[in-house]
Amino acid sequence: MRTKLYRRTFHKLTLLTGASVLVLPACSDDAVTASNGVTLTSDERNLLERFAEVFLPTDGTSLKPRSEVPVVDNIEHAFTLMDAPTLDQVRIGLKLFDYGSVLIGLHFARFVNLSAERRLAYIKRWEQGIEMQRGISTLLKKLVCYGYWKDIEAGRAIGYQGPVSDAGGIARLGNAPMPRATNG
Amino acid sequence: MANLPIATTQGLPALNVTTPEQIPEAGLDLEADVVVIGSGAAGAVTAFELARSGARVVVLEAGPHIPSSEFQEHTPTAFETLYQDHGNQLNTTGDLAILQGKCVGGSTVVNAAACFRAPNQVLAHWAEVHGLENLSAEALGPYFERVERNLSVHQNEPHEVNYNGRLLIEGAKKLGIPASPVSRNIRNCALTGHCLAGCKTDRKQSMLVTYLPWASEQGATILSGTRAETFEVSGRRVTAVRAIATDAAGTQKPVQVHAGLVVVAAGAVQTPLLFQRNKIGNSSGHVGLNFACHPSLAVFGEHENDIYAWVGATLSAQAGDIENPLRGGYLLEAGMVDPVSTSAGIDGGVGSDFVEFMENSKKFQAAITLIHDHNVGRVYLDGDRKRIEYDLDDRDFESMREALRGTARIYFAAGARRVYLPTTRKTTIESADQIDSVVNSLQNGKHRYRITSYHPQGTMRMGADATKSVVGPNGLCHDLDNVYVPDASLFPSSLLVNPQITVYTMASYISDQILARA
Numbered sequence: 001m002r003t004k005l006y007r008r009t010f011h012k013l014t015l016l017t018g019a020s021v022l023v024l025p026a027c028s029d030d031a032v033t034a035s036n037g038v039t040l041t042s043d044e045r046n047l048l049e050r051f052a053e054v055f056l057p058t059d060g061t062s063l064k065p066r067s068e069v070p071v072v073d074n075i076e077h078a079f080t081l082m083d084a085p086t087l088d089q090v091r092i093g094l095k096l097f098d099y100g101s102v103l104i105g106l107h108f109a110r111f112v113n114l115s116a117e118r119r120l121a122y123i124k125r126w127e128q129g130i131e132m133q134r135g136i137s138t139l140l141k142k143l144v145c146y147g148y149w150k151d152i153e154a155g156r157a158i159g160y161q162g163p164v165s166d167a168g169g170i171a172r173l174g175n176a177p178m179p180r181a182t183n184g
Numbered sequence: 185m186a187n188l189p190i191a192t193t194q195g196l197p198a199l200n201v202t203t204p205e206q207i208p209e210a211g212l213d214l215e216a217d218v219v220v221i222g223s224g225a226a227g228a229v230t231a232f233e234l235a236r237s238g239a240r241v242v243v244l245e246a247g248p249h250i251p252s253s254e255f256q257e258h259t260p261t262a263f264e265t266l267y268q269d270h271g272n273q274l275n276t277t278g279d280l281a282i283l284q285g286k287c288v289g290g291s292t293v294v295n296a297a298a299c300f301r302a303p304n305q306v307l308a309h310w311a312e313v314h315g316l317e318n319l320s321a322e323a324l325g326p327y328f329e330r331v332e333r334n335l336s337v338h339q340n341e342p343h344e345v346n347y348n349g350r351l352l353i354e355g356a357k358k359l360g361i362p363a364s365p366v367s368r369n370i371r372n373c374a375l376t377g378h379c380l381a382g383c384k385t386d387r388k389q390s391m392l393v394t395y396l397p398w399a400s401e402q403g404a405t406i407l408s409g410t411r412a413e414t415f416e417v418s419g420r421r422v423t424a425v426r427a428i429a430t431d432a433a434g435t436q437k438p439v440q441v442h443a444g445l446v447v448v449a450a451g452a453v454q455t456p457l458l459f460q461r462n463k464i465g466n467s468s469g470h471v472g473l474n475f476a477c478h479p480s481l482a483v484f485g486e487h488e489n490d491i492y493a494w495v496g497a498t499l500s501a502q503a504g505d506i507e508n509p510l511r512g513g514y515l516l517e518a519g520m521v522d523p524v525s526t527s528a529g530i531d532g533g534v535g536s537d538f539v540e541f542m543e544n545s546k547k548f549q550a551a552i553t554l555i556h557d558h559n560v561g562r563v564y565l566d567g568d569r570k571r572i573e574y575d576l577d578d579r580d581f582e583s584m585r586e587a588l589r590g591t592a593r594i595y596f597a598a599g600a601r602r603v604y605l606p607t608t609r610k611t612t613i614e615s616a617d618q619i620d621s622v623v624n625s626l627q628n629g630k631h632r633y634r635i636t637s638y639h640p641q642g643t644m645r646m647g648a649d650a651t652k653s654v655v656g657p658n659g660l661c662h663d664l665d666n667v668y669v670p671d672a673s674l675f676p677s678s679l680l681v682n683p684q685i686t687v688y689t690m691a692s693y694i695s696d697q698i699l700a701r702a
Contacts, residue, residue, distance in 0.1 A: 054535055061539050081270040085569070123534050127609040134631040135278055138608050141534075145527035150260040155523045159546040160494060161377070163257035165384045170374045172252065173386040175196045175397040179334040 038087060040076045043112075047098045048072050050112045052144045054119045064154040071147035078146060093136045097126070100133075199397035201249040201288055204409040204431035211429075211438035214405070216242040219425050219443040221412045221458065223247075224290020225687040226671035227449035228391035228399065229331070233695035234447075235402035242405045242441050243396075244427050246454075247286035249408035252392065255382035259522040262381035266294050273453070275561075275574045277630050279608075282477060282572060282637045284451055288408050289392035291451070292684060295638070296379045296499040296519060297368040297388050299337045300681035301328050301689075305510050306556075314676040315648025318657050324689055327696075331688040332369075335389040340365035340500055344373055348493035349500030351549050352518040355598030356503035361590065363503035366517065369684075379498035380521050410439050412450070415462045420665045422446045422464070445666050445698065449691070452640040452673040456563050457570055459644070459654075465663045470654050474645050475561030475574055476678035477637035478554050482529030483588065484520075484604040485549040485595030493520035493550040503594060504587075509556035509680035514587035516594070520550035529634055533610035541604075548604075549595055552636075553587035555580060556680035559642045576635070581628035588626075592619045606634045639683050644673035658701075659694030670694040 040048070049072060058066045079087060096103075098111045101122060111122060126137040148154055152162045164170070216239075220231045223245040235241040250265060263271030268286040275282065285291035307324070310316040331337075345353070345365050356363035369389040379388060386393045400406060409429055416424035425446060427439040448455050456472040459465045498519050505513040520526065523542065532541025561574030576584070592603045596616040603613040605622070608631055613622045626632075646669075647653030650662040653676070659668045670691040672683050679686060 056538060057535055058539065062543055063539060078270075081264060081272070120535050124609075127531070127534075131630045134608050138279075138531075138631065138634070141531070142528055146260065146524055149523035149527055152258065158523065158542055159490070159492060160523050164376045164378070165257060165374065170376070170385050172384070173371060173393075174194055175199060175386070175393045176336075176371070176389060178197055178398055178401060 038076070038079050038082075040072065040079065043098065044091065044094055045072050046112050047094055048075055048140075048143065048147075050119060051123070051140050052148070054116050055123065055141060055144055056148060062157060064151065064157045066148065069148050069151045069154055071144060074147035074150045075143050078143070090139070093139060097136050097140060100126070197397040197401040199392070199406070200400045201406045201408050203249060204429035204435075204437060207407070207410075207429045207431075207437045207439065209435065209437055212440070214242055214439070214441045216240045216405070216441055216443040218242070218445045218447060219244065219441040220447040220449060221425065222290060222449035222451060222454070222671065223288050223396060223406060224285065224391060224449065224451060224671070225292050225684050226691040227447065228289065228292070228395035229688050229691035230447050230449060230668075230670050230695050231404050231406075232395045232399035232402065233692060234698065235399045235404040237699055240403070241399065242443065243399070243407065244410045244412050244425065244439070244441070245288050245290075245406065245408050246411040246450075247288060247290070247408065249288040250382070252382060252384055252386050255378075255384040257376065257378040257381050257384055259378075259381050260524050262294065266382055268453070273572070275572045277575055279631045279633070280477070280479060280574060280635045280637060282453070282640055284453065284640060288406065289390050289396060292390040293382050293392050294380055295390075295682070295684060296517075297370050298499045298502075298517060298682040299332070299335075299367040299369050299685045300506065300679075302679050302686040303507055303509050303681065305508060306677060306679055309510060310676050314646065314653065316646060316657050316676070319693075324693065327689040327692045328685065330692055331685060335369035335394060335688070336371045337367055337369045337685070339367045340497060344375065344497045345500045346375075346493070346496030347491050348520065348549055349497070349518040351487075351491070351598040352501045352503050352516065352551055352594060355594035355596075356516075358597040359593055361503050361594065362505060363501065366497075366499050366502050368497070368499070373497055375496045377494050377496055377498055377521075380525075407439065412458060413461070415446070415464060417462070417464060420663065422664065422667050445668070447668045447670060449669070449671045451671055452643045453563050453570065453572060455669060455671055455673045456643040457565055460565050465654060465661045465667065467663050468651055468654055470645055470652065472563040472643050474559035474642045474676075475563055475572065475640065476557050476559045476642045476675075477561065477574060478639040478641075478678060478680070479557055479576060479580065479584070479635045479637055481553045481584065481588065481606040481633065481635060483551055483553065483591040483595070483606060484530055484545075485592075485598070485600030486544055486602040486604070487547050487549060487600055490546045491549055492546050493518070493548055494522060503551075504590065506681055509678075512583055512586055513556065513680060514583060514590060515554040515680055516551045516587070516591055517554065518549075518551045520548065529636070530604045530606050531608055531610050531634065532604065537610060541610075549598060549600055551591060553584065553591060554639075554680060554682075555583040555587055557583070557678050559677060563643050572640075575630065576628055576633075578628055585623050585626060589619055589623050592616075592623070608632055608634060639672070639678075641672040641675045641678060641683060644669050645676050646674035647676055658697040659690075660697075668694055668698060
């Protein structure tokens with residue numbers, strides 16, 4: 001019964017398991033407005049923090065310390081760009097990931113309460129799981145990547161140059177001159 | 185210096201755009217000869233060509249007008265401000281990102297400037313299967329030449345091919361695979377690597393700095409933030425387009441344009457949705473069908489030394505057999521964008537594996553693959569929500585695997601020590617002799633790959649047979665007497681190559697057809 005419910009709920013989530021460049025699935029028609037003013041719940045913040053801890057451990061590396069990057073705040077900003085139905089689905093996805101350890105009976109604790117080692121193993125299991133697990137684990141990875149690498153200095157720590165034109169004094173050319181009047 | 189009004193101080197054509205804030209609350213009621221919906225590749229070219237022939241043209245653009253001086257050379261910010269759905273337009277499955285610009289100038293503002301003519305084999309197929317003998321390479325040749333001249337299209341010079349591009353060419357040539365520098369629509373490229381975030385210094389010859397200011401100079405009225413919603417229809421004619429302009433405060437203002445001619449150039453996703461919303465032009469039942477998108481994969485090859493693939497021209501070199509798209513040809517384009525896109529394009533593992541992957545990203549040789557995919561998708565409205573139904577067809581998956589094999593071979597030939605594949609969990613090839621076994625083990629399926637489309641097309645199929653297509657050979661809708669479609673939605677099959685030059689060319693051709701009929 002539990003497995004059936006799990007699969008059915010996951011099936012409904014096919015829309016949300018993001019693979020976009022920026023991370024978040026939002027496929028509204030333009031008429032649908034963004035979810036301005038949305039804030040992450042404490043559970044969502046906790047999940048994203050715990051996920052980031054094991055997915056992107058920056059201590060002792062050349063990367064900018066994750067604690068100096070507003071990863072979760074950046075994700076919260078991305079949430080404000082989503083329409084309400086999509087945001088609802090994403091939130092269900094996050095919840096499923098967090099409670100999935102309980103639902104599918106592999107652990108007796110939520111993801112956020114697992115040890116770092118077990119959280120890492122959990123992510124690896126989901127990325128090789130059924131379609132929905134692959135999708136949701138990809139969504140979470142992309143959320144964290146977006147939240148972290150949006151920071152320009154985080155990019156510079158790995159050799160990415162960031163913005164260059166203003167710093168380099170590169171002149172703007174302006175609009176192109178009118179073309180010669182020729183026919184095709 | 186960055187904010188100098190260059191156009192007015194140097195006598196260059198100025199782009200005048202009416203923003204929603206400038207529209208009175210009571211709205212606007214405009215009269216025109218032509219209303220053009222969309223200001224991207226097709227809309228801008230059509231607007232200019234018709235305006236310079238004396239027509240009164242109004243352009244309606246749903247996206248904002250963001251002048252290049254405001255571009256930030258920061259990809260995440262660009263996604264949020266310049267792209268459709270803030271960079272998050274997905275297929276219904278949720279495993280394919282479909283990137284389109286949503287701003288004045290459309291996708292031309294945020295593309296990588298790669299320029300290809302439609303392959304002759306594709307044009308021949310269009311003639312043979314879809315009755316489009318009028319679109320032969322010979323007939324379109326002068327139009328290709330016109331837009332290439334207008335947009336300063338040229339093959340990258342040696343200094344515009346970065347190390348990453350040179351590695352692609354070097355590896356391909358060792359294997360006898362055709363390779364060369366890419367051609368781009370650019371003037372004096374500053375090699376910033378920020379094409380996808382918009383060219384801050386106006387080097388890329390997007391519609392924002394070419395055809396739109398030229399149309400403006402010829403008297404065209406351009407409205408930003410104004411979304412076409414409904415058509416007023418009388419018999420086989422659309423007599424007016426009603427739109428909504430939304431200002432920064434969220435105030436909606438009605439805009440109505442009465443015009444003798446309507447040009448719908450909103451792109452392969454929005455154009456069919458507009459027709460579906462208004463229930464017009466669909467006696468064939470093909471509006472929204474036949475969606476294709478060039479599903480694209482990123483592939484990285486790790487080298488011993490630093491490459492900094494994101495430095496220099498965003499796209500610098502190409503490899504592959506682009507003259508044979510119908511026989512499994514694929515196209516590889518050397519390029520890499522920024523850390524957000526790098527981490528989104530390839531799964532580098534988790535934990536210390538992922539950290540090492542990102543620390544090593546400066547050592548990556550990088551390219552994307554393009555294939556000639558089949559038109560298996562569709563675009564439709566589900567209530568108010570758009571749906572883009574597209575899953576990778578098994579035939580196209582085979583083409584994709586072939587492209588992955590080719591890319592890996594080239595990388596190892598160029599000296600890579602490891603190749604990363606774009607699966608949803610870390611997959612690497614550690615040596616050339618593993619290529620076949622690893623790639624052959626890949627299976628088609630949902631959420632197995634990180635796929636991006638930069639080229640949606642095909643939802644308003646052009647063809648001679650009105651029962652199997654939406655738009656006739658001259659760009660006029662079969663069911664309507666005054667509605668033309670010049671954008672990528674009319675391509676009967678996918679091109680394989682980047683479509684912008686073919687869209688400009690088709691829009692120029694269709695503009696001439698409109699003028700010949702006037």
